[in-house]
Amino acid sequence: MKGSITARLVLMFAAVALATFALAGFALHSVLARELERHQYEELDTTLRNLQFWIKAIGTPERWARVQARMDTLTPEDGSVRFWVLSDDPRFQYGKGLAEIDGLAREADGRSSSVLLPGQERPFRTLSVRIPANEQRPAVRLIVGRNVEPYARTRQTFLTALVSLGLGAVLVVAMAGYWIARVGLRPLELLSTEAQALRPKTLSQRLQTTALPVELSALAEAFNGALSRLEEAYAQLEAFNADVAHELRTPLANLIGSTQVALSRQRSAGEFQEVLQANLEDLERVRSIVNDMLFLARADRGEVATGLVLTPVAQEVRKTIEFFEFVLDETRAQVAIEGDVLAEARLESALFRRAMSNLLQNAIEHSKPGARITVALREETAATWITVSNPGAAIGEPHLQHLFDRFYRVDAARNDGGEHHGHGLGLAIVKAVASMHGGQVSASSAGGVNTFGFSVSRAG
Incomplete structure (x- = not known):
């Protein structure tokens, strides 16, 4: 005991x-x-x-x-x-x-x-x-x-009798308390036995709460909630592993196939150079996936942004837009900054630009040539929001809540195999950067305009 x-x-x-x-x-x-x-x-x-x-x-x-x-x-x-x-x-x-x-x-x-x-x-x-x-x-x-x-x-006689009766009463109360505790804790023992019967192969199994007391019912419901989250996380992990394997399998298969073809007969130096050039593109893709995965793994472990500096948000947005100057010229797209252009926030510039680049890349890839892309800044009491809107095909409501999940794509049409972020981790990285800055993400689709954004905490 x-x-x-x-x-x-x-x-x-x-x-x-x-x-x-x-x-x-x-x-x-x-x-x-x-x-x-x-x-x-x-x-x-x-x-x-x-x-x-x-x-x-x-x-x-x-x-x-x-x-x-x-x-x-x-x-x-x-x-x-x-x-x-x-x-x-x-x-x-x-x-x-x-x-x-x-x-x-x-x-x-x-x-x-x-x-x-x-x-x-x-x-x-x-x-x-x-x-x-x-x-x-x-x-x-x-x-x-x-x-x-x-x-x-x-x-003295009264005191002796009083002490004897008191000790006897304490003994009786202790024995009654033991019986009451055993009876009262019986539902907990049954709940423990039921919990011990759970196995990894039966993640969908839940504890029965109908016959439990109110206090234990709340505990069992909380435990069932944890089981639900565990099951969901396990399912996501399985899907994530499958997606990683799928994303890496294609470039690795290309590398192996092109290398085998190149080695199947005598080749000139120029031909080997062409093969190596093609292999280099697939290797760059693999490296990009690995780097993004390592970054997301650090974010999952709770890593936060460091070296925060109070910075005008619009200034960082303009610098990111300048990085896409050639792409914008090629697609004839235009990017405009609206809203609270004087907004300031405590940022780690490298992380902020990475998230901003992913949002702009996503908007450009899913817009027609000549589209007008809008970057809106909005200051709130505790956070500053940065949203990127572009005209595009409507996205169903069931998909919106999953767009920031890793490797999630609405349909095959959206998987256009972009050069850098076509592997489906771009928006997941945006979510990770927002989390590292104490912020959140949002996605909406209405009136032929799709909007993706994230926030950064103003407190830093």
């Missing part, structure tokens, strides 16, 4: 019960002690008043004997109650051990004191009163005392 939830619950049940019973026992013991003490003083006060009434009326030694006889009668055999009368006249004194209680004579009336008499294990609690002189009797002090032993014994 070490480290188990059941053990923790049992210990908590026992600790709470122990604390509760301890507090209740302390309160009861305190109440009992006060009540016993009050009861003692009430008995002492009643006896003191009765004797005080008798002594006040006594004024001669002859009548004093009657008072002594009455006090002898009131003194029990066990000596638990005793009386003392202190006086300057020895004829009007009474009691044993007057020397031990002589100091009590100097206390105020009614003042309680404790005195330990010889042969006693516990002290006597006392009350005293001064009685003025009458006739031949001088002023005297009457002291009434009661041994606290019976009351102390009662308190």
Whole structure:
């Protein structure tokens, strides 16, 4: 049971019960002690008043004997109650051990004191009163005392019973808590058993939540959500591996085929040069795919943009457009910058231009010659958006949410085999750059215009 939830619950049940019973026992013991003490003083006060009434009326030694006889009668055999009368006249004194209680004579009336008499294990609690002189009797002090032993014994008996009952109750609570914990955690054990039965080959299997308590139902639903994400990620990984293999297979097959053809017979240096030139193009394509994959792998590991500098966004966009000057001239396309042209953001220029190049490349490839491409800048509270719009064929809504996935293509017509980004990683890299800048991506298609964009956090 070490480290188990059941053990923790049992210990908590026992600790709470122990604390509760301890507090209740302390309160009861305190109440009992006060009540016993009050009861003692009430008995002492009643006896003191009765004797005080008798002594006040006594004024001669002859009548004093009657008072002594009455006090002898009131003194029990066990000596638990005793009386003392202190006086300057020895004829009007009474009691044993007057020397031990002589100091009590100097206390105020009614003042309680404790005195330990010889042969006693516990002290006597006392009350005293001064009685003025009458006739031949001088002023005297009457002291009434009661041994606290019976009351102390009662308190001790009560405390022993209280502790015994408390410990027994804690034990009962602990046993009941163990049973309650086992019963309460039974659904969790069943859920754990069901989870252990899951296998990699049955990723579509889910935990049953209908019969679970509310707390465990939420946990099971969260676990099922994780399973769904895992299944989706596994499916994406399988598709991704297949796409990588497909993308690399074509250039590798071209390389192997052209090389085999070149080696099949004697060739001139010029012919070998042509083969090597063609192979170089396929090797460049393979290198591009590998570099893009390595970049996306770093982004997946959570790499963020470093060396951020507050930069005018429009300035970086213009520099990227200049890079496409020859392509734009060839296609007669025009690129215009609109929106918040004075917007600024903290950027890593190399990454930003890479994403911007991919968006412009995508727009140019999927636009007719002479098209007008628009780059719109929009400042928001926390981010700056950069979107690239171009006229083109409508893209269905089901495809829009997947366009930034790796190797995703709407249809064969969009896979036109571009020289650099025809392998389907361009928009995935845009998404990675946006993520590295704390931003997001967006895609829309309406009115014959397709718009792709990304944002960068203004906070950097």
